[in-house]
Amino acid sequence: DQNATVDKPDKSKQSEENNEDSSEKQSEKEKEFIDTMNVSRGNESLVVRQDVAALPNNFQVNFDTSLSLQQINLSDSDENNAPVMTQLSHSLSEQLRLILNPTKASSLQGDFRTGKRLNMRKIIPFIASDFKKDKIWLRRTKPTKREFQILVALDDSSSMADNKSRSMALQSLNTISSALALLEAGQLGVLRFGESAEVVHPLHGQWSQSVGHKIQNQFKFDQKKTSVISLLQLTTALFHRQRSNSSTQTALSQLLVIISDGRGVFHEGKEKVIQSVVNARCAGYFCLYLIVENPENKDSVLDIRQPVFNSKGELEGIHSYMDSFPFQHYIILRDVENLPSTLSDALRQWFQLVCSS
Numbered sequence: 001d002q003n004a005t006v007d008k009p010d011k012s013k014q015s016e017e018n019n020e021d022s023s024e025k026q027s028e029k030e031k032e033f034i035d036t037m038n039v040s041r042g043n044e045s046l047v048v049r050q051d052v053a054a055l056p057n058n059f060q061v062n063f064d065t066s067l068s069l070q071q072i073n074l075s076d077s078d079e080n081n082a083p084v085m086t087q088l089s090h091s092l093s094e095q096l097r098l099i100l101n102p103t104k105a106s107s108l109q110g111d112f113r114t115g116k117r118l119n120m121r122k123i124i125p126f127i128a129s130d131f132k133k134d135k136i137w138l139r140r141t142k143p144t145k146r147e148f149q150i151l152v153a154l155d156d157s158s159s160m161a162d163n164k165s166r167s168m169a170l171q172s173l174n175t176i177s178s179a180l181a182l183l184e185a186g187q188l189g190v191l192r193f194g195e196s197a198e199v200v201h202p203l204h205g206q207w208s209q210s211v212g213h214k215i216q217n218q219f220k221f222d223q224k225k226t227s228v229i230s231l232l233q234l235t236t237a238l239f240h241r242q243r244s245n246s247s248t249q250t251a252l253s254q255l256l257v258i259i260s261d262g263r264g265v266f267h268e269g270k271e272k273v274i275q276s277v278v279n280a281r282c283a284g285y286f287c288l289y290l291i292v293e294n295p296e297n298k299d300s301v302l303d304i305r306q307p308v309f310n311s312k313g314e315l316e317g318i319h320s321y322m323d324s325f326p327f328q329h330y331i332i333l334r335d336v337e338n339l340p341s342t343l344s345d346a347l348r349q350w351f352q353l354v355c356s357s
Helices: 013-033 086-099 120-128 157-161 166-183 210-217 228-246 271-285 337-354
Strands: 048-049 104-111 135-147 146-154 186-193 197-201 253-260 287-290 304-311 315-320 329-333
Touching: 048 337, 086 135, 086 166, 146 166, 157 166, 157 337, 166 186, 166 197, 166 210, 166 253, 166 337, 186 228, 197 210, 197 228, 228 253, 228 271, 253 337, 271 287, 271 315, 287 337
Parallel strands: 146 186, 146 253, 253 287, 287 329
Antiparallel strands: 048 329, 104 135, 186 197, 304 315
């Protein structure tokens, strides 16, 4: 009989292979989780347009008649001294000039049988034709002036100071208002909102650099709440009054720019806030939410998570706060230098909507 020899497996080699496999699996698991808590997001800004549900048919716009539409008494405080970003204002103004086309006819144009002024170039052909070529009059049909109504609302709550967004918010307010004034875009008003919304500068008021300096000193950033519902109700009432008092035949293009840190939007109740946003959309004005973030902050509004419960009160999961943000158009601004490009991109979308409607 021949003795068969069987090689026994080397236990040391087998254990080494098992250790290598386990270490590879462990490293793969570690790759799935990347620590991003303390990673800087940089200064890049975001322009977001969310998909929202279509407006309901036969929706009745609600107007709160108890709101005060009068301007507040301006204080003589000199606390805020945010610089006027002249270069940024001119850059934003030039970008908006390409987007906000003139809508008000103020220049004479055309050949008409009746009109306001004679076209002197047509007089000689008129006489030479034995007074048959009688279209010698000009009318104001060429749009050369812009007729927009724009409200800029600044969050006056204490969270703006806590999140180091105060200086960025004031610089954004100065840049936007100065650019719109340079552009002569139409009527410009300023609101402040916290526990309630108030008119700091009315739409029919004249704008100047001294007025802008006085307006920025009306913000203390010490209010304990941020009432978005109050802001939208006041804006809807102001724009409705302007539409009612307008003597022009053309439809007014109205815009609300909200400058805030974007936090605590739902503290009045999620359903109530969403209903107010829908009411604002049905009122016919465009709303742009400008979220200012200091890049030095450790946390971002994009990092906020909130629990989601079903109708039975059971926890369904933890979702991102921005996934349920109620405003369709918003910007996350981390550097004021990016304001001209980001704001012009967002307003280009607005003007396309205005032209399509």
